[in-house]
Amino acid sequence: MFGIYLKRELGRRKKAALVIALGLALGIALVITVNSVSAGMTQAQDKVLQSLYGLGTDMTVTKARTAPTSNSSGQPRFEFDAKSNDDDTEQSSDRVMTQGGQALKSSLVTKVADQKGVAAAVGALTLNVTKVDGSFTQGKAQSSTSGSGSGQGGPGGGQGSGSTAAPQVQGGGASFDVNSYSVAGVDVTNQDLGPLAGSKITSGTAFTSAQTNAKVAVVSKSYAKENKYKVGKTLKISGTKYKIIGIATPDSSDSTTDVYLPLKQAQTLADAKNQVTTIYVKATDSQQIDTVKATIQKNISGTTVTTSADLAETVSGSLSTASNLATSVGKWLSIAVLAAAFLVAALLTSSAVSRRVREFGTLKALGWPSRRVTRQVVGESIVNGLLGGALGIALGLGAAYAVTAISPKLTAELGSTGGGGGMGGGPGGGGPGQQSASNTMEIALSAPVSATTIALAVGLAVAGGLIAGAMGGWRASRMRPADALRSVS
Amino acid sequence: MYRLTGVTKRYSRGKETVEALRGIDLTIEDGDQLVIQGPTGGGKSTLLQMIGGLDRPTEGSVELDGVDLARISEAKLTRLRAEKIGIIFQSFNLIPTLTAQENVETALVPLGVKPAERRERAAEALRSVGLGERLGHAPSELSGGQQQRVAIARALVKKPKVLLADEPTGNLDEGTRDDIMALLEGLWHEYGLTFIMVTHDSSIARRAPRLATIKAGQITLTEQHAQNTYVPQGQGQGQGQGQQEPYAGHGTQQGYQAY
Numbered sequence: 096m097f098g099i100y101l102k103r104e105l106g107r108r109k110k111a112a113l114v115i116a117l118g119l120a121l122g123i124a125l126v127i128t129v130n131s132v133s134a135g136m137t138q139a140q141d142k143v144l145q146s147l148y149g150l151g152t153d154m155t156v157t158k159a160r161t162a163p164t165s166n167s168s169g170q171p172r173f174e175f176d177a178k179s180n181d182d183d184t185e186q187s188s189d190r191v192m193t194q195g196g197q198a199l200k201s202s203l204v205t206k207v208a209d210q211k212g213v214a215a216a217v218g219a220l221t222l223n224v225t226k227v228d229g230s231f232t233q234g235k236a237q238s239s240t241s242g243s244g245s246g247q248g249g250p251g252g253g254q255g256s257g258s259t260a261a262p263q264v265q266g267g268g269a270s271f272d273v274n275s276y277s278v279a280g281v282d283v284t285n286q287d288l289g290p291l292a293g294s295k296i297t298s299g300t301a302f303t304s305a306q307t308n309a310k311v312a313v314v315s316k317s318y319a320k321e322n323k324y325k326v327g328k329t330l331k332i333s334g335t336k337y338k339i340i341g342i343a344t345p346d347s348s349d350s351t352t353d354v355y356l357p358l359k360q361a362q363t364l365a366d367a368k369n370q371v372t373t374i375y376v377k378a379t380d381s382q383q384i385d386t387v388k389a390t391i392q393k394n395i396s397g398t399t400v401t402t403s404a405d406l407a408e409t410v411s412g413s414l415s416t417a418s419n420l421a422t423s424v425g426k427w428l429s430i431a432v433l434a435a436a437f438l439v440a441a442l443l444t445s446s447a448v449s450r451r452v453r454e455f456g457t458l459k460a461l462g463w464p465s466r467r468v469t470r471q472v473v474g475e476s477i478v479n480g481l482l483g484g485a486l487g488i489a490l491g492l493g494a495a496y497a498v499t500a501i502s503p504k505l506t507a508e509l510g511s512t513g514g515g516g517g518m519g520g521g522p523g524g525g526g527p528g529q530q531s532a533s534n535t536m537e538i539a540l541s542a543p544v545s546a547t548t549i550a551l552a553v554g555l556a557v558a559g560g561l562i563a564g565a566m567g568g569w570r571a572s573r574m575r576p577a578d579a580l581r582s583v584s
Numbered sequence: 585m586y587r588l589t590g591v592t593k594r595y596s597r598g599k600e601t602v603e604a605l606r607g608i609d610l611t612i613e614d615g616d617q618l619v620i621q622g623p624t625g626g627g628k629s630t631l632l633q634m635i636g637g638l639d640r641p642t643e644g645s646v647e648l649d650g651v652d653l654a655r656i657s658e659a660k661l662t663r664l665r666a667e668k669i670g671i672i673f674q675s676f677n678l679i680p681t682l683t684a685q686e687n688v689e690t691a692l693v694p695l696g697v698k699p700a701e702r703r704e705r706a707a708e709a710l711r712s713v714g715l716g717e718r719l720g721h722a723p724s725e726l727s728g729g730q731q732q733r734v735a736i737a738r739a740l741v742k743k744p745k746v747l748l749a750d751e752p753t754g755n756l757d758e759g760t761r762d763d764i765m766a767l768l769e770g771l772w773h774e775y776g777l778t779f780i781m782v783t784h785d786s787s788i789a790r791r792a793p794r795l796a797t798i799k800a801g802q803i804t805l806t807e808q809h810a811q812n813t814y815v816p817q818g819q820g821q822g823q824g825q826g827q828q829e830p831y832a833g834h835g836t837q838q839g840y841q842a843y
Contacts, residue, residue: 096686096693096702103681457677460638461738462666462694464659576665577639 101474111447112479115440119483119559120490122433123552127491129429130551131542132498133422139538141403142346143507151292153384154402156207156216156374156391158197187228189333191365194221194277198370199398206395207374212387214379217288218371220280220361221352224332229271276318276353278332280361280371283307289375290352291343299326299341308359312337316344318353330354333364376400433555436483437562444476444567452574459576469572473564480560481553488552491544498542505538586612586635586746586778590644593630593801604630606801607644614745617772617779619792627801628782629750635780636669636748637661648746666694670739670777674751676731678723678738684710685719688738695742709737713767729760733767740771747772749781753788761785 105112201218208216279290283302286292291301297316302309314324319342329336337356362368378387388400448455455468591608594601604627612618612635620628633639634646637653646653648668653661670691678687688706697705707719713733715726723731732752739747749768753761765788772779781792789795795806 096689096699099686100679100682107681453675453677454679457673457679458690459662460636460665460671461691462662462669463690464662464694467694575639577633 097471097474100471101478104471104475105478108447111443112482115443115476115479115563116483116486118436118439119480119556120486122429122436122559123484123487123555124490124494125432126429126555127488127544127548127552128494128498128542129426130548131491131495131544132540134545134548135498135540135542136422138543139505139507139540142538151288151377152375152403153378153381154376154388154391154400156199156203156376156395156398156400157372158199159397159399187226190225190227191278191333192223192225193365193367193370194223194372198367198372199374201369201371203395203398204371204374207376207391210387210390210394212379212383212390213376215285215288215377217282217285217375218358219282219289219373219375220358220365220367220370221290221372222278222280222361222365224276224278224354226274226276227271228274278354278356278361278364279352280358281313281355282358288377291355292375294343294345296341297344299339301341302355302357306357309357310335310337310360311340311357313341313343313355314339315353315355316342332356335360335364433559437559440476440479440483440559440563441566444472444479444563445570448472448567448570448574451571455571455574456576459574465572468574469568472568472571473561476564476567477557477560480556480558480563483559484553484556487556488549491548491552495542495544498540502539502541505540507538585614585649586610587647588634588644589647591631591634591641591646592643593627593634593639594642603801605634605641605798608801608803610796610803610805612778612780614778615776616794617792618781618794618796619789620780620782620796620798621784621786621789622798624784626798628798631796631798631803632748632750632780632782635746636671637665638671662694666691667742668745670742670744670747672732672735672739672747672749672752674754676723676728676735676755678731678734680723683720683722684715684726684734684737687723687734688741691738691742705741706737709741710734712740713737727760728756729763732756732760732764736764736767736771740775743775744777746778746780749779751782751784753783753785761788 198220199218204216204218207213281289281291281302283306284304286301291313294315296313299313302311302313312330314330319325319339324330324339324342326339326342328339330339331337332354337354337360343355356364358371362370376387376391378384384402384404388402391400392398458468459465588608588610591605591610592603593605594603596602608631620631622628630639634641634653637646637648640654644654648664651664653664656664678684679690682690685703685706688709689702692702692705707716710716710719710733713736715730715733715737718726718730718734723734726734732755736752747768752768753764756764768779768781771777781788783789790808793808795808797804797806
């Protein structure tokens with residue numbers, strides 16, 4: 096009887112049922128959309144952070160920022176030789192600098208790894224290589240007896256003026272290309288953590304653990320494409336040739352490092368023996384990251400520990416704005432719409448009960464206990480809620496699918512805050528708090544819908560039905576059977 | 585047996601208090617038929633509510649077989665209504681979304697009767713009032729007289745001790761009225777029910793063996809020695825031809841005459 100009565104009543108009041116279901120559906124769809132977009136934002140942020148960290152890294156340890164000393168200019172210096180007039184041979188000079196100019200001792204890697212709560216620690220040396228290549232032409236000295244003139248010469252040339260017969264230097268000049276790229280020295284014995292962890296080898300092979308000091312290199316896909324590098328070719332850095340053994344494609348959209356070398360090779364290049372710029376740390380428990388951070392900072396002085404949470408705070412741009420919108424405006428909008436939907440459902444159910452005074456009064460007069468009448472009303476409301484839930488889930492999934500299909504592009508700007516933050520291995524620079532340069536990444540937004548979100552939607556649908564049913568049921572239970580007679584007398 | 589002693593019912597309407605019943609004393613023996621008549625607002629429906637356990641008196645007691653309906657718990661009163669009291673309403677009060685058979689079944693739901701037995705008993709009750717071929721019809725597909733027959737079947741399907749009717753013919757034309765009255769008379773005789781009916785209709789009241797007139801909350805009883813003489817006019821019948829219809833033409837069989 097319960098099921099038949101319920102089905103017939105919902106069928107009779109289709110419009111009211113539809114209004115209640117649509118109200119709940121709207122609220123639930125909004126919750127699903129906001130939740131899935133928020134999850135998409137989180138994923139996008141994670142991608143941004145992974146591009147800096149590498150997959151699996153919970154925090155990095157870098158040298159604490161110190162004030163620059165007066166005699167360390169830190170500026171790159173290039174030295175070239177002037178050639179004879181007819182010699183236009185290209186000259187090349189590489190300037191290799193550790194990123195940020197400050198490094199930690201390699202021994203600290205072991206020390207960090209020994210800290211409580213640390214599962215693994217890997218050191219990496221990040222270098223900035225500035226390559227200048229081009230040619231010089233020496234100026235020519237010419238004699239002149241009259242008039243005035245000026246001559247320019249290259250280095251070693253001169254400039255003369257006047258009306259004497261002194262020789263003048265004319266012609267000469269220089270043509271240079273300046274190219275800057277980043278190099279990461281990788282601990283080949285543990286590549287699951289560190290700069291290469293966020294990339295996949297899509298061509299060739301990765302480093303083997305035996306190649307601790309081999310003259311081999313892995314090149315990022317974008318850098319290889321730009322410079323037409325292929326597996327098997329050689330790459331020359333500061334006069335040393337490296338054989339390219341693999342092409343790495345980053346999991347996220349942008350590559351943060353152009354060239355990967357075995358750590359020892361990178362240390363040799365930068366004349367930084369037994370030094371690393373960044374220690375990548377994985378915690379044993381992802382819930383204890385803050386504790387591990389505090390432990391490292393306490394036990395190893397002169398270091399800066401940066402977690403993904405610290406780094407996330409430096410993310411700005413449209414990703415950050417959209418993320419804030421999703422978590423603040425979206426959340427409150429969802430709550431407001433849901434509350435309104437619950438209220439409308441409760442009022443409509445209550446109003447429907449009022450219109451059925453005679454019906455419920457009659458049933459009570461026939462001997463139906465109040466709880467049976469209440470159960471009938473609550474049952475109808477829950478079915479209404481579930482109907483709204485199903486509709487809301489369909490709408491929400493549609494909206495989430497649309498967001499994923501459109502994949503709006505969001506930009507994330509990652510910049511050091513100048514307070515010692517920032518991560519080692521940042522794309523193209525951005526050392527451990529040493530530079531204020533920011534990096535912009537473009538991320539496509541998706542809206543993944545998790546099982547938890549669906550469960551939440553079903554829960555909300557049942558809750559909506561229960562709230563509405565409770566209000567209607569309460570009214571129905573208070574109804575006296577005499578009302579059935581009074582309504583007709 | 586009913587025994588009403590000093591039954592008083594007061595309603596509050598804002599600051600005003602209305603006394604619907606004033607110290608009613610009344611005894612109704614098992615198997616009696618009592619017709620309650622009186623002007624609108626006189627208190628007849630209120631009295632029926634007290635007798636039916638639908639409301640409680642402000643003062644006094646309403647005893648049914650020694651149980652005071654004014655004192656027992658709500659749960660016990662609800663159970664008593666479900667088991668012992670059948671009620672027929674002026675406006676039929678059928679559930680519009682349920683079929684005739686399902687409407688009759690609603691009276692058996694609180695008694696915990698199993699669905700299959702419920703369906704069978706409801707069908708039998710409908711056949712007994714001449715609606716054997718209308719089991720699956722919704723109330724909107726039935727005439728007024730047929731709807732009241734469904735309501736009668738619903739009241740009787742549980743085999744009650746008491747049948748209460750609140751102006752059962754109030755919404756029916758004269759021909760249908762006589763059909764329904766003939767049916768009710770036949771059922772009263774057949775089942776030996778205690779039959780208490782409220783009516784405005786003086787022609788029905790005149791034929792009641794016992795008449796209670798209520799005016800301004802006070803009752804006057806009249807023993808009439810009247811004879812029931814209802815003759816069915818044939819309305820609302822015929823649908824159940826060929827079915828078991830013990831009361832559909834009961835009036836004719838008993839030789840009841842109109843007036």
